[in-house]
Amino acid sequence: MTNIATLDLYDEETEEAESTRPPIKLARFADDWSVADWVVGSGSVLLALASAGFFTWSFVVSIRSPDYFQEAALANMPPKTDKIETGSLDMANAMPAPQIVRLREPTADDYQIVMVFKDEALLATRNELMRVKVGSVVPGLGSIRSITLGPSSPVIVAENATLRSAPATP
CATH class of the missing domain: 4.10.220 (Light-harvesting Protein)
Structure with missing residues (x-):
């Protein structure tokens, strides 16, 4: 039979040796x-x-x-x-636009074609100059349906009238 006291792992000699050994360093x-x-x-x-x-x-x-x-x-x-263009401005932030005050609404007879370029035109009355294109709504003329530059003079077809410019004289 073995005596348990003899299997004791604690030894005074090993304790002294371990205490003098430097500690393990990781780095x-x-x-x-x-x-x-x-x-x-x-x-x-x-x-x-x-x-x-x-x-x-x-x-x-x-x-x-x-x-x-x-x-x-x-x-x-x-x-x-x-x-x-989409008309989605907030009303509180919208900038006020000046109101055009006329003595009377212009009629088709009041307009003259000043110039036509690409799909736009300049129209003039006695007091105003307007830049219009197809789809624009012009007082007295209505909606502009077409703008063409004919062989002799430009033609603007509107809802209420057709404007023709007199050919240029040499």
Whole structure:
């Protein structure tokens, strides 16, 4: 039968030998680093790992769906609509427009064609000069239906009248 007291692992000689042995160091810098050094070092390692992970993710996504990032960017962009053309201005923020005050509404006889260029024309009355295009509403003429530059003179067809310019005399 074995005596349990003889199997004791504690020995005075081994204790003295272990106490004189230097402690195990993980690295030379471990004792010299402050808390701030550990925070900055750990943060740098985490940033490097996160960057590598993001690069890997974005690379895989761009390989699987090449238009993913472009579609995501376009989905978040507001539409390029001109609020003045669409008439969607807020009334509180709308700039007041000057009111045109006339002694009387002009008639078709009051208009003269000054100039025609592309699909627009300049019309003149005694007191006003107007730039019109197809679809414009002109007082006395109504809606402009067509603007043509004929062989001898321009012709503007409106809802209430047709304007022709006298041919130029040499």
